[in-house]
Amino acid sequence: MKELHFGAGNIGRGFIGKLLADAGVEVVFADVNQQVLDALNQRHQYPVRVVGEQAQVETVSGVSAVHSGSDEVVALISSVDLITTAVGPQILERIAPAVARGLVKRHDGGNTQPLNIIACENMVRGTSQLKQHVLNALEPQFHAWVEQQVGFVDSAVDRIVPPAEAGSDDPLAVTVESFSEWIVDKTQFKGVPPTLAGMELTDNLMAFVERKLFTLNTGHAITAYLGQLAGHQTIRDAILDPAVRQVVKGAMEESGAVLINRYGFDAQKHAAYINKILQRFENPYLHDDVERVGRQPLRKLGEGDRLIKPLRGTLEYGLGHANLVKGIAAAMHYRSDQDPQAKEWAALLADVGAAAALAKVSGLDEESEVVAQVVNAYNAMQ
Ligand SMILES: NC(=O)C1=CN([C@@H]2O[C@H](COP(=O)(O)OP(=O)(O)OC[C@H]3O[C@@H](n4cnc5c(N)ncnc54)[C@H](O)[C@@H]3O)[C@@H](O)[C@H]2O)C=CC1
Ligand SMILES: O=P(O)(O)OC[C@H]1O[C@](O)(CO)[C@@H](O)[C@@H]1O
Structure with missing residues (x-):
């Protein structure tokens, strides 16, 4: 399974990207921070320090990155199985045009595989809000196809991931608490929801x-x-x-x-x-x-x-x-x-x-x- 994750920040690298990569998913990050993009593409891995009663460093590997404003993002959207975001509520509207362009390419390329999109933001039904922004950016002729092919799946995401401590010179290093909870609305998926360790399905998301x-x-x-x-x-x-x-x-x-x-x-x-x-x-x-x-x-x-x-x-x-x-x-x-x-x-x-x-x-x-x-x-x- 291949996925595109918008936002290679704290929660992107420290939680959602890590969980997906740990589950064997090929993760491509999309971000606007060139230093982070370059480091991800040079190393294809990064360290996550998990701190609780005992601290341990886990390596997330097999990852790569593209610029969020690039044509590569549009091409990826036309082919991946899953898209996730952790960019901040105010950025969802900004990534919507690229998502819309990718969906048009997916439609025009005849890709009939279901696609699911999950926003992992601190907001109520953030993915539903992203869906509205994407529909606003799409010609009405594509709306019915999107309704049929694309699952906009709301979620609740809980893990405390502060920015790297002052003094850390690795732009990819991230420190996370051991607790984590990612709960997604199983009623909103298109196709069979993926089974991923650490992602919980519910029919009572609110x-x-x-x-x-x-x-x-x-x-x-x-x-x-x-x-x-x-x-x-x-x-x-x-x-x-x-x-x-x-x-x-x-x-x-x-x-x-x-x-x-x-x-x-x-x-x-x-x-x-x-x-x-x-x-x-x-x-x-x-x-x-x-x-x-x-x-x-x-x-x-x-x-x-x-x-x-x-x-x-x-x-x-x-x-x-x-x-x-x-x-x-x-x-x-x-x-x-x-x-x-x-x-x-x-x-x-x-x-x-x-x-x-x-x-x-x-x-x-x-x-x-x-x-x-x-x-x-x-x-x-x-
Ligand atoms: N840090 C945490 O503990 C948690 C954060 N969240 C939520 O996750 C979201 C992200 O939070 P953090 O990871 O803390 O923020 P962050 O600032 O560390 O990460 C956001 C990332 O999005 C990138 N970005 C900005 N504009 C972009 C664009 N147009 N396209 C692609 N990437 C773009 C930034 O460069 C940055 O790398 C927020 O909605 C936050 O409320 C939810 C649970 C826990
Ligand atoms: O990310 P926001 O919505 O600005 O708020 C910060 C909150 O997000 C978290 O980083 C993660 O839930 C919390 O630590 C904190 O309550």
């Missing part, structure tokens, strides 16, 4: 996507935002701060109550899931900066993302949300000179004030009680 996004990512983001406010540099330092930990755990319990109501999760198992996540944040072998985990606050304060969607859930079910409110208030304080979204957010806040700025990015009603609660918490943190 429950898994929301469980992951609104527990791990909610807790992680709040750890980052409160951590930065408290002067911590890393997620580990932040989560070991009792004041931060109490709010983070409380927020995960609040979003957990929503998930339990919505999906009928077992309360005890969910509490264990939260505890396991807190331990993962504490991983002494991962150096994960609060600035990485808090990145792109406009996205993270968005209506469907890890902070606002659980808050909305608590309103829907009439549940407590005091800790989520604190987490959102802390997110509003996030600052980073390296992050264009953080700068945009700071400018918006200065321009229109806290309530209007929050309402604008989150879709919450500016006059609502919950916005007033967040703004009070925000002011109290000044």
Whole structure:
């Protein structure tokens, strides 16, 4: 089996590309980072340091790479069996035209093998969003063929893979935690879904996507935002701060109550899931900066993302949300000179004030009680 993976970054090399290569799939990475592309094509392998109770270095081999904007990508799309992405939510729209061109070539070349595409991004139904971008980029005459031949398969992806530590001079080296979970929607495949060690098939994907996004990512983001406010540099330092930990755990319990109501999760198992996540944040072998985990606050304060969607859930079910409110208030304080979204957010806040700025990015009603609660918490943190 041959596959094309967009995004040879942390999760691309450290999780999805590795899992596929380990399963014997021939993996070709598509990226825009020339240094990474050159290194992949010179060495055809790279080291992954898996850190847990015991650390070990595993070698991923048999890989190659092409530039994401090249004709080679289009040719590959016309012939591969699987396409995956880990490029970031905002990049999906940018790769869609190349995917569309590849699908036209596949159609014109008479390739009748089913093709499946799986976006592995931190977002709800990211592949479905990619599908819309691809359809927008395609002439309507190809839509029926795409519906018949191409499976757009949504997934939930969970493994903490921070950027390589400062001091590492290997552009391909990556350090990952030992935990990993990749869950895909088996109802969306065309043809027989592949059997790959480490890829789990489900017919109940939304429950898994929301469980992951609104527990791990909610807790992680709040750890980052409160951590930065408290002067911590890393997620580990932040989560070991009792004041931060109490709010983070409380927020995960609040979003957990929503998930339990919505999906009928077992309360005890969910509490264990939260505890396991807190331990993962504490991983002494991962150096994960609060600035990485808090990145792109406009996205993270968005209506469907890890902070606002659980808050909305608590309103829907009439549940407590005091800790989520604190987490959102802390997110509003996030600052980073390296992050264009953080700068945009700071400018918006200065321009229109806290309530209007929050309402604008989150879709919450500016006059609502919950916005007033967040703004009070925000002011109290000044
Ligand atoms: N790092 C992590 O622990 C996890 C990340 N994710 C998700 O995976 C996605 C990727 O995250 P990371 O790997 O951390 O980011 P990253 O920044 O390390 O990797 C993204 C890669 O995409 C490449 N890229 C940018 N534009 C491109 C284009 N037009 N075509 C092809 N490649 C392009 C970049 O050069 C980079 O190599 C995000 O959606 C993130 O939310 C999900 C779970 C875990
Ligand atoms: O990748 P994003 O969506 O910016 O958010 C960072 C999050 O992604 C992860 O890297 C992986 O789930 C988490 O460590 C963190 O919660």
